[in-house]
Amino acid sequence: MLAVENLQTVFHTDKETVRAVEGITFEVREGETVGIVGESGSGKSVTARSIMGLVDAPGRIGDDSSIEFRGRELTGMTENEYREVRGSGIAMVFQDPLTSLNPVYTVGNQIKETLRVHQGIRGDAADEAAIDLLESVSIPDARRRLDEYPHQFSGGMRQRVVIAMALACDPELLICDEPTTALDVTIQAQILELLQELQEERNLSIIFITHDMGVIAEISDWVNVMYAGEIAESGPVGEIFENPAHPYTEGLLKSIPGRFPDETYLRTIDGDVPTPTESPTDCRFHPRCPKKFDACEEVHPAPVDVESGRGGHQAACLLYPDGLTREAAVKEHERQMEDSDTEADDE
C-alpha cells in the first residue's frame, strides 16, 4: 500500500543543515500496523510529516527519495494533489488532540466540516454521519456531545474525537504520531484497543509512532527502530522482541519498566540521540554502543539480514550478517556503502 524508499528529509537553516531522516526504506501492507520506535529526536515525526506532505520550509525531501502510495508517487505532488491524498487516502492523528481541534467550534461542526469537504455530505445526513463516527470511536451519548466544545471532553475522549475526524476522510492509511503519550496508562490502553477494532472493521493500515517499546509490543505487526534519522533495525514484532539484533534495540528493550523485575532501577541508555548535520560515515550509535569496535567509527552500516532472524529481519550494524567473521561482515557493509555511493553518482 505504501512504499517508502530512500527517504531523506533535510532542514537547511542559515546555521546548519539538519539531516533529520537519512535514507530510510520500508513498506506498509494492507491491514497491517507498522510501529516506528526510537528516542526523542530520532526522526519519527519528520518521517510521518514527509509521508503526509507536511514538511514545511526550510525542510526538503531529497531528489532520490520516493514515497509511493497505492502506486502513486507522492513526492513532488502539488499541494492540491496532496490535499486530495490527505482527504481520502492517508490521515494523521497527532499527540496533542488540541492541535487538531479548533476550540471555538463544536465537535459536531468540526466533524461535519470534514465530512462536507472530503465526502460532500451535508445537512441532516452529515448530522447522522457525525453521530455514527462518534459512536464508532465509542463516545457515549454521541448525539448530545455533537454540540459540545473540545474543552468539554476529557483527554481520552478528545483523542477519540480526533480519531473520528481522521476517519471522516475514510482513509486507508492512518498515521498515529504518539497519540497516547499524553494519556494515562488505562486510557492509553483503551485507545490502543479502539485503534485495533477500527483496523479490523475497516481493514485500515496503521503507522504507529511511539518511543515506548511496550506500546509497540501491543499494537505492531512490523517494527522499524529509528536512531538519528536511520532505521537501525526492522522486522516482525515477535522477532524484534525475541531476537533483538541491534545493540540500540537491546537498550530500548531493557528500558521497558517491569521487564527485568529483579532490577531495582530503570535502565536507560546513557547519552542522547545526536542531531546529524553531515551524511553518516560511521555508525551514528557508536558513541553510546556497549558493543562498539574500531570499525564502527569508520564504516557506515547498511541494513543487512540477521541470520537468526526470520521474516525479513534486518539490522544496520557491523556485527551482522552474523554468519560471517567480523572482518567479512565489515567488508560487506563497506561494499554496500560503495554501491550506494556509485548509484548516487550515476544520477
Ligand SMILES: Nc1ncnc2c1ncn2[C@@H]1O[C@H](COP(=O)(O)OP(=O)(O)OP(=O)(O)O)[C@@H](O)[C@H]1O
Ligand atoms: N522544522 C525543523 N527545522 C529544523 N530541524 C527540525 C525541524 N523539525 C524537526 N527537526 C529536527 O529533526 C530531528 C528529528 O525530529 P523529529 O521530530 O522527527 O523527532 P522524533 O523522533 O519525532 O522525536 P520526539 O519523540 O521528540 O517526537 C530533530 O533533530 C529535530 O530537531
Ligand code: NI
Ligand atoms: Ni515526534
